Structure formats: structure tokens, C-alpha cells
Amino acid sequence: MNEDLFKCLSDLNRRRILYCIGRQEMCVNSISECLELEQSLVSHHLKELYTCGLVTRERRGKKNYYRVSQKQVIALLESAKELGDSLKVCKSD
Amino acid sequence: MNEDLFKCLSDLNRRRILYCIGRQEMCVNSISECLELEQSLVSHHLKELYTCGLVTRERRGKKNYYRVSQKQVIALLESAKELGDSLKVCKSD
């Protein structure tokens, strides 16, 4: 399975999932409802995120709770977004 | 064409090109030789990097000189690398 960080972050839905569970842990169903994505799709993406080490999981009862493994993950997303905006501004000059 | 920053950075050869021209501007041939990649491949990648605004170019004579548009680009690559290493370490615990 893919372990490249950038490849893993290059998918919008995976980034949305990361933002979604960035503040608090969430189970698969909640993520699925929150983002309006199919449960199986969320599961597939979570697997990749997990393989990359970007998220951790914890089983409690029937549910599997996922969370972002490190705060630097979101920080990286943020600075990438900032850079992206900056690049757009420069192009419109 | 693709304008997503992460998608653009997700390719290893494009990242290699960015590192290559991170310190000084370089023409296509030099990049090509330096990284041992086909000229046309480098050209294709540079086009994507340019579309994203990650690089700028300047024609001088026959040659086209490319450089990284902002120092934050390399900074982002660096912090991503750091995070990647950190994730690997955590997984081997």
C-alpha cells in the first residue's frame, strides 16, 4: 500500500477526513455522515491514512474511533493552504 | 490542467526538480542532466509546476531559466519531510 505522505495528502476527501477528525476523534459513521461520503469509501481512505501513520484508531465497543496522530499534520495542511493562496494571488498580478 | 498544490507536489520527480532549482535558477537541459530525466519529461513537469505557480521562468537567449517562485515552497517540502520521518518513527514503536 501507498506510504508516500504527499500522495496520501493529495486526495481531497482524505484531507477533508483529516480536518474532520482534527479537533476530536470520530467513528467511521460520523465521518461518513459529516462529509456525506459512503461508509466504504471513508473506510478505504482511513486505511490509507492509517498506513501512512497520519491517523490512529481505537476500538471501543462496536465503534472504531479515529483521530489525527499528530498536530503537525493539520499544521502542514494549513501551511500548504496558505502557500496555495499565496501562489494564486501572485498569478493574478 | 491540474492546479492542486498537493497533487502537484505528490510526484517525486517534480519534487526533485523543485529541490534542484531551489538554490539557483536552471535551464531545462541542466535540470534534465542533473536528475537524469528525459528533456521532454522535465518539460512536462515544469509546465505543471508553472501552472501551479510553484516555479517562474525567464527566457534568455535560447534557454529558459526556471526557479522556485517562493522560498516557502521548499520550506513546505522540508516540513513535510520532517513530518514523514516523525510518522515513520512512531510506527516502529
Next chain:
DNA sequence: ACTAAATATGAATAGCTGTTCATATGAACG
């Protein structure tokens, strides 16, 4: 043990992406 809930998995597939090859474009110079 049976059932229901929650999640994971696998196969199938359509669309995308990186690479190569061949060729076109442009710029300098005799």
C-alpha cells in the same frame, strides 16, 4: 446461537497520471 450494528474488505471499473516517442516551435547566427 441469532441478530443487528459498525466497520472492513475485495472485486470491478472508469478516469486520471507519468512516461516515452516523435515532432513542432522558437531563438540565435552565419
Next chain:
DNA sequence: CGTTCATATGAACAGCTATTCATATTTAGT
């Protein structure tokens, strides 16, 4: 203008990736 150097472009293709659908697995409760 013709030639050469430097780069860009386009078509073609193989391999990858995201998504969906169907189904399996796991866990808890009765």
C-alpha cells in the same frame, strides 16, 4: 533562408487511484 540548439507539445499507452457495490468480519446484546 537554412541550420542548429533549446525547449515545448501532442499522441499514445501502461499503470495507478478513487469510487462503488456486494459481501465479510467483528462486536454487543438478547
